[in-house]
Amino acid sequence: LCGECGQFHLLPDNHLYNFQDEVDDELICHICLQPLLQPMDTPCGHTYCFKCLENFMQEYNFCPMDRKKLSFHQCHKSSLLVRNLLDKLLVLCPFKAECQQTMQRCELEAHLQNRCPGFKKYKAELERKKNPFSKGKEDLPAKVETNPHKDLEVPSGGSLLAAESSAAAVVSLGTAEPGLVNPAFEETEEDLPQRASLVAETSTIEIHREDPEEDLGMRIVGGKDTPLGNIVVQEVLRHSVIAADGRIAPGDHILEVNGVNISSVTHCQAVSFLRHPGPVLHLMVLQEKGFSSKTVQQDSSSAPNREVIHVTLIKKDRSEPLGIKLIRKTDEAGIFILDLLEGGLAAKNGKLSRNDRVLSINGQDLRQGTPETAAQIIQTSESRVNFVVLRQPGVQLSDSVEDSSTSNSSSSSNGGSPVHHRRRLDQNHYRRKSTYQKKTVSIKKEPKESLGITIGGGRDNRNKLPIYVTSVQPIGCLFRDGRIKRGDILLSINGIDLTHLNYYEAVSALKSNAASHSVVLKALEILVSDPTDPPLDIKEQGFGWSPLWIMWLGLPSYLHCCQDIVLSKGNLESWGFSIVGGFEESKGNQPFFIKTIVPGTPAFRDRRLKCGDEIVAVNGVPAIGMSNSELIPMLKEQRNKVTLTVVSWPGSLV
Numbered sequence: 001l002c003g004e005c006g007q008f009h010l011l012p013d014n015h016l017y018n019f020q021d022e023v024d025d026e027l028i029c030h031i032c033l034q035p036l037l038q039p040m041d042t043p044c045g046h047t048y049c050f051k052c053l054e055n056f057m058q059e060y061n062f063c064p065m066d067r068k069k070l071s072f073h074q075c076h077k078s079s080l081l082v083r084n085l086l087d088k089l090l091v092l093c094p095f096k097a098e099c100q101q102t103m104q105r106c107e108l109e110a111h112l113q114n115r116c117p118g119f120k121k122y123k124a125e126l127e128r129k130k131n132p133f134s135k136g137k138e139d140l141p142a143k144v145e146t147n148p149h150k151d152l153e154v155p156s157g158g159s160l161l162a163a164e165s166s167a168a169a170v171v172s173l174g175t176a177e178p179g180l181v182n183p184a185f186e187e188t189e190e191d192l193p194q195r196a197s198l199v200a201e202t203s204t205i206e207i208h209r210e211d212p213e214e215d216l217g218m219r220i221v222g223g224k225d226t227p228l229g230n231i232v233v234q235e236v237l238r239h240s241v242i243a244a245d246g247r248i249a250p251g252d253h254i255l256e257v258n259g260v261n262i263s264s265v266t267h268c269q270a271v272s273f274l275r276h277p278g279p280v281l282h283l284m285v286l287q288e289k290g291f292s293s294k295t296v297q298q299d300s301s302s303a304p305n306r307e308v309i310h311v312t313l314i315k316k317d318r319s320e321p322l323g324i325k326l327i328r329k330t331d332e333a334g335i336f337i338l339d340l341l342e343g344g345l346a347a348k349n350g351k352l353s354r355n356d357r358v359l360s361i362n363g364q365d366l367r368q369g370t371p372e373t374a375a376q377i378i379q380t381s382e383s384r385v386n387f388v389v390l391r392q393p394g395v396q397l398s399d400s401v402e403d404s405s406t407s408n409s410s411s412s413s414n415g416g417s418p419v420h421h422r423r424r425l426d427q428n429h430y431r432r433k434s435t436y437q438k439k440t441v442s443i444k445k446e447p448k449e450s451l452g453i454t455i456g457g458g459r460d461n462r463n464k465l466p467i468y469v470t471s472v473q474p475i476g477c478l479f480r481d482g483r484i485k486r487g488d489i490l491l492s493i494n495g496i497d498l499t500h501l502n503y504y505e506a507v508s509a510l511k512s513n514a515a516s517h518s519v520v521l522k523a524l525e526i527l528v529s530d531p532t533d534p535p536l537d538i539k540e541q542g543f544g545w546s547p548l549w550i551m552w553l554g555l556p557s558y559l560h561c562c563q564d565i566v567l568s569k570g571n572l573e574s575w576g577f578s579i580v581g582g583f584e585e586s587k588g589n590q591p592f593f594i595k596t597i598v599p600g601t602p603a604f605r606d607r608r609l610k611c612g613d614e615i616v617a618v619n620g621v622p623a624i625g626m627s628n629s630e631l632i633p634m635l636k637e638q639r640n641k642v643t644l645t646v647v648s649w650p651g652s653l654v
Contacts, residue, residue: 004109006094006119014051020090020102027086031056031064036086039078044068047078050605058238073608077568095119202255205247207281216274216281218242219651220254221549221612223267227581227590230254231262231270232611233285234549234651248285251597251611256284267550267652274654288598308359311351311387318382319629322346326358326371334358334367335374337389343586356389436554438491441484441521445477451514452476453484456546458503463650464561465552466490467498467506469523470545477519487547489524489559499559526554549612552649553591560647562616565609568641569602575635575642576601577609582628591615592623592631594646610648617645 001008005015014037023035031052038050046065048056056064057072077083087106093099095118103111112119207216217240222228233252236242255263257273258281265273313322323344326335335358340347358366361377362385378385452473457465467490478484490498490506494513498506513519526547567575581592592615597603615623618634619642635642 001119001122003112006108006112006116014049017089017105017108018092018094020092023089027082027089035089036078036082039082039086040075041078042070042075044070047082054607073606093118095122202284202286203247204256205245205283205285207241207245207283209241209279209281212277212279214241216240216242216654218248219549219653220270220274221267221651223270223550224264225266226550226553226593228593228595228612229580230286230595231265231267232595234610234612248283249287251288251599253286254283255286256282258282267548271548271652271654288596307391309351309356309389309391311349311389313345313349313385313387315345315381315383315385318379320345321629322378322385324352326374328370332357335369335371343584352387352389353391356391358387358389360386360388362386435527436556437525437527439483439523439525441478441481441519441523443477443481443519443521444517445519447515447517449514450476451510451519452479453510455490455503455506455510458506459500459561460502460504463648464563465650466555466559467501467503468547478521484521484523485525486545487526487551489526489555491522491524493521494519524555524559526551546650546653548652549649550652560616562645562647563608565606565644565646566641567602567606567609567644571639574598574601576603579615579628579631579635582623582631583625584627589625592626592628609644609646612649612651614647614649615644616647619643620645 002015005017007016009016014032014034017035019035027035029036029039029049029052030046031048034049036047036049039047040050040053041047042053042063044063044066046063048064053075054072057070061070062068063070087104089105090102091105091108093101093103093108093111093116095116098118098121099116101111101116217237218233219235219237220231221234222230222232231254233248233250233254235250236248242248253263254270254274255261257270258276258278260273262270262273315322321344323341324346325338325341327338328335337352337354337356337358339354340352346352358369358374360366361374362381364373364377366374366377452475453469454471454473455467456470457467459465469484469486469488469490471486472479472484490510492498493510494516496509496513498509501509569575576598577594578596578598579592580595581590583589594609594611594613594615597609597611603609615631617623618631619638621634623631
């Protein structure tokens with residue numbers, strides 16, 4: 001039964017309530033025909049439940065009532081007055097036999113959790129069914145520890161996340177303290193105990209294709225050659241193989257493809273693995289499930305065949321981050337090292353390893369601790385941070401730390417005053433190992449001879465892309481000349497600027513100027529300097545050719561089309577997204593990217609932010625040149641509203 005409404009329903013569906021009185025038709029959702037929950041208003045004047053409208057808009061692009069064209073991001077929360085009226089509707093407790101209470105709808109969850117004898121009885125019976133032979137909590141650890149080392153086996157060359165395929169990894173993302181990599185979540189003291197950690201589960205998904213060459217139908221971002229580190233699903237295309245399967249969603253991290261670990265490969269290498277044809281594809285993915293306060297009681301610190309290791313890290317000053325990602329697990333008590341950031345203090349020291357269990361820091365027992373407690377200890381440490389960790393022999397992964405740069409950030413909220421001299425507004429955005437080359441192509445041609453190219457993009461595109469060449473046909477003058485290539489960004493033709501045109505305006509400009517005896521094209525070619533990467537034009541069929549995500553990252557900033565996204569939240573809510581990137585002494589300026597968007601949060605509900613989006617400014621203040629420890633406090637200071645200026649590039653199609 002649902003802990004919020006006390007009734008049975010599927011997780012994606014709305015809560016169910018027993019209303020005392022008949023509800024006015026004006027307060028009814030015309031999709032589910034129930035009183036509105038989290039009401040959303042459309043521009044055409046209709047109101048629906050948030051979940052009902054969200055599910056409907058995944059299949060259709062019009063309003064259910066008047067069928068006017070509609071997109072989800074055009075909709076907004078109903079007024080506070082309407083929401084309060086709905087919350088005050090009187091409902092009956094669903095446990096009629098044991099409880100005859102009547103209350104406002106907004107009070108039902110607290111009633112069930114704290115006062116309802118019927119729900120308390122239900123939970124007790126459920127616990128007895130789960131543990132029919134258990135006499136008490138003290139029996140549980142002994143049973144779990146009979147063979148504890150099997151839970152932590154890691155295949156040779158595999159990642160820690162792959163080792164957790166049978167267990168949920170509960171990742172602490174609640175605070176921004178030194179030694180942890182945390183997102184820009186805003187947590188209050190009273191809210192933190194209920195929602196301290198983010199639950200993320202790893203699972204293996206088997207995808208079947210009738211046509212082995214068929215595209216999977218999803219867009220991906222990330223790679224070890226970008227600040228994102230991991231490979232992240234940005235979008236799942238409708239009517240695709242992945243969409244039909246239904247188990248992979250935007251924001252999922254892809255860890256393995258057919259048994260090959262891709263958590264530490266470049267973007268191009270990951271695209272190559274995912275585009276490999278075959279009737280069956282096995283994907284191991286990490287999926288975030290939202291916040292949880294679930295705690296674990298078992299303790300395996302006394303497990304055999306493990307060694308205790310003492311490590312001391314020396315900080316230059318109190319605010320210096322250690323470069324360690326810490327997590328909790330749902331199947332084992334305590335804190336574990338998820339990753340060591342490349343170039344960080346812990347990685348340079350080389351004695352800590354991924355999957356180490358932290359027993360104590362500076363003498364404080366953390367065998368039943370949380371990452372938040374560890375962060376507090378690290379933050380208050382002056383210079384020496386003494387770790388005692390438990391390690392299973394054979395699971396040391398420190399040799400591969402250099403290739404595991406899953407993040408290039410260190411989120412410290414108290415890292416000193418902002419270093420304003422780093423923030424130069426005339427700097428271009430970050431570029432990976434690529435440079436662009438401007439070229440001017442002058443061609444003499446017959447008036448009736450076509451250019452022989454097809455184009456994509458346009459400022460009317462969803463991502464507001466510049467115009468780029470999708471193919472060079474073997475029948476036109478540009479194929480004969482050979483200098484314009486697929487993937488080139490077209491800047492102008494015969495002096496006419498193409499960079500601000502939509503698709504149809506660009507087609508018209510190219511056609512009208514192609515009738516001339518001479519054509520002068522100015523274009524931009526992206527040069528990828530890494531010879532180990534596969535070519536950018538691996539695949540043409542299926543959904544059609546489009547550039548890889550990393551190509552867009554190489555564009556100069558004058559070709560970026562920014563959009564402002566305004567997010568609003570309540571006092572007890574988190575913004576619901578994590579960021580990576582920022583200025584580092586060893587790497588210089590890097591952009592800030594959205595790495596994760598947490599289900600059920602304002603960023604998730606807004607639907608405009610996507611994994612891989614670059615944050616250019618916060619409330620109009622440019623982010624270029626800022627460090628992670630400068631930007632995160634700025635985000636945390638915004639209590640109820642924030643304006644993010646972002647650049648959104650489409651992920652690579654696989």
